[in-house]
Amino acid sequence: MHDFSTHNIIVTGGCGFIGSNFVRYVVREHPGVHVTVLDKLTYAGNPENIAGLPEDRVELVVGDICDVALLERLVPGHDAIVHYAAESHNDNSIADAELFFRTNVEGTFQLLEAARRHAVRFHHVSTDEVYGDLALDDPTRFTEEAPYRPSSPYSSTKAASDMLVRAWHRTYGVAATISNCSNNYGPYQHVEKFIPRQITSILTGARPKLYGDGRNVRDWIHAEDHSSAVWEILTRGRIGETYLIGADGERSNIDVLRAILERMERDADDFDLVHDRPGHDRRYAVDATKLRHELGWEPAHADFFEGLDTTIAWYRAHEDWWLLAKEAAEARYTAAELGGSRNQMRAPDEGRCE
Numbered sequence: 001m002h003d004f005s006t007h008n009i010i011v012t013g014g015c016g017f018i019g020s021n022f023v024r025y026v027v028r029e030h031p032g033v034h035v036t037v038l039d040k041l042t043y044a045g046n047p048e049n050i051a052g053l054p055e056d057r058v059e060l061v062v063g064d065i066c067d068v069a070l071l072e073r074l075v076p077g078h079d080a081i082v083h084y085a086a087e088s089h090n091d092n093s094i095a096d097a098e099l100f101f102r103t104n105v106e107g108t109f110q111l112l113e114a115a116r117r118h119a120v121r122f123h124h125v126s127t128d129e130v131y132g133d134l135a136l137d138d139p140t141r142f143t144e145e146a147p148y149r150p151s152s153p154y155s156s157t158k159a160a161s162d163m164l165v166r167a168w169h170r171t172y173g174v175a176a177t178i179s180n181c182s183n184n185y186g187p188y189q190h191v192e193k194f195i196p197r198q199i200t201s202i203l204t205g206a207r208p209k210l211y212g213d214g215r216n217v218r219d220w221i222h223a224e225d226h227s228s229a230v231w232e233i234l235t236r237g238r239i240g241e242t243y244l245i246g247a248d249g250e251r252s253n254i255d256v257l258r259a260i261l262e263r264m265e266r267d268a269d270d271f272d273l274v275h276d277r278p279g280h281d282r283r284y285a286v287d288a289t290k291l292r293h294e295l296g297w298e299p300a301h302a303d304f305f306e307g308l309d310t311t312i313a314w315y316r317a318h319e320d321w322w323l324l325a326k327e328a329a330e331a332r333y334t335a336a337e338l339g340g341s342r343n344q345m346r347a348p349d350e351g352r353c354e
């Protein structure tokens with residue numbers, strides 16, 4: 001049972017990868033809740049992601065979180081805002097950071113102001129990237145007390161948005177919580193991101209591209225487990241607190257890529273090493289003890305390879321969902337190559353995989 005009313009919630013970014021997973025999760029698991037999705041439908045937002053959900057449970061409002069007049073009309077009458085909307089891709093932020101600043105910082109500011117004016121509960125969805133990175137041999141993991149040390153334009157705007165949420169809670173008493181989650185995977189993820197990019201490259205006959213030496217480590221969690229964790233924090237988390245979300249899923253990029261290649265019956269070396277991402281974070285690792293102990297949360301998709309199998313199967317079966325987006329995403333990568341040669345193949349002597 002939750003101790004405050006969550007009958008009528010706004011989910012920003014509910015047509016994106018993780019936000020739409022949360023909308024589907026709430027509709028499936030919490031029958032009394034109505035969801036208003038506020039989404040600008042950028043290149044990353046797709047109404048298909050929430051298609052087929054009951055009309056009396058989910059309403060889509062197409063709009064910008066920076067639109068104050070829209071927020072003034074929309075927010076009254078809702079119990080909570082669950083804030084997923086963001087520009088979310090590191091590579092895009094390196095090519096052009098301006099929209100990241102506007103949506104991630106200004107957009108969060110406008111939502112906080114609306115939450116303050118109308119005394120609405122606010123949950124802010126953020127990332128473990130605000131803590132910077134760890135060395136491969138560092139025995140520690142990120143905790144809620146780790147210092148903020150963002151590396152990329154994307155993660156610096158997410159860090160700024162977290163700071164706003166903390167200040168709006170302390171200064172104005174906004175009933176806010178924050179979650180910082182590790183790398184998500186699963187169906188409906190945009191094809192610009194690592195796992196779906198590699199799967200769809202293989203499906204379209206292109207060679208996967210691995211940045212740098214491929215030894216960077218990400219801590220993977222299935223998007224379904226992120227959704228269940230956000231629900232627990234929204235309904236039972238302590239106001240003013242931050243919770244890290246992670247499922248002990250540390251893996252190197254090259255191991256993940258080789259697992260994909262093996263499952264798709266391709267040779268283990270059937271990929272290209274390409275120039276590294278500027279400022280590329282080496283390793284993320286999340287310690288989710290607080291969430292597990294305080295709220296009793298546990299991931300349901302603890303087997304990464306099982307999750308990878310169903311994710312590959314989903315992309316195989318949904319080419320109509322991703323093909324146009326794939327062409328556009330690869331065109332963006334090619335344009336970025338012209339600017340920074342980030343994705344150009346390295347000369348053979350520049351680095352090899354072990």
Ligand code: NAD
Binds near residue numbers: 017063085086087
């Ligand atoms: P996504 O890019 O797939 O989706 C973002 C959604 O936000 C899209 O539907 C887009 O249309 C919408 N949007 C963008 N700008 C908007 C604006 N100005 N107004 C209204 N809507 C707007 O992103 P995602 O991967 O689903 O990430 C969702 C959230 O989770 C982000 O806040 C991200 O920082 C956070 N997060 C992501 C990960 C991950 O692994 N992808 C991990 C931790 C946290």
Ligand code: TDX
Binds near residue numbers: 127183
């Ligand atoms: O083609 C690629 N080749 C490659 O080696 C791509 C797209 C990525 N990579 C590497 C870079 C990273 O080390 O794979 C790793 C994962 O890359 P992304 O999918 O771009 O994710 P990342 O930069 O780790 O950020 C993600 O997790 C944290 C999300 O995009 C963020 O929104 C989230 O906050």
